[in-house]
Amino acid sequence: MQLTDIPWFLMIAGMCLAHDGFARDGNPPDILSLTTDAKPAEATIEDVAWISGIWQGEAFGGLTEEIWAPPQGHAMVGMFRLVTNDQVKFYELLTIAEEGNSLVLRLKHFDPGLQGWEEKDEPVTFPLVEVSSKAAFFDGMTFRKLSADTLQISVAQRGKDGTPGRLDFEFTRGKDLTGE
Structure with a gap:
């Protein structure tokens, strides 16, 4: 079965549930997790500034776009959208922010009418496990x-049968918002 054979809404539901229900030691080898007694890695927002930019790709049978603003105020803000058949399927609002001596990534999903998928005060949260000049390993998500x-x-993510799996999104740098 290929990524395009699975309805996008089931895959996104799996992504949402994957973080909360995934065994800490059950991730694919290059998607790291914090053990229950581990502390998040030390880092500042400048350590992940390389994520900023306009990124475009294809997934779930449509076009994907992820836009990250450069660091400001010890945080970065991003948005993701999926467009299939010229219709927005969903959005994500994301932040990476300094918390203590580390970073935490938070996200919330929204339908095309901006109805939230998660509870009002409950974002999906990914603490930082490890960071380098070309990779940021959050608990269950790797950039x-x-x-x-x-x-x-x-x-x-977890498959329907409970086996560990992954979703990979590959983006190329897009044009700026003016089209240049």
């Missing part, structure tokens, strides 16, 4: 800078 113009995001 990798494959080249100056290629960003890969990998998310841990």
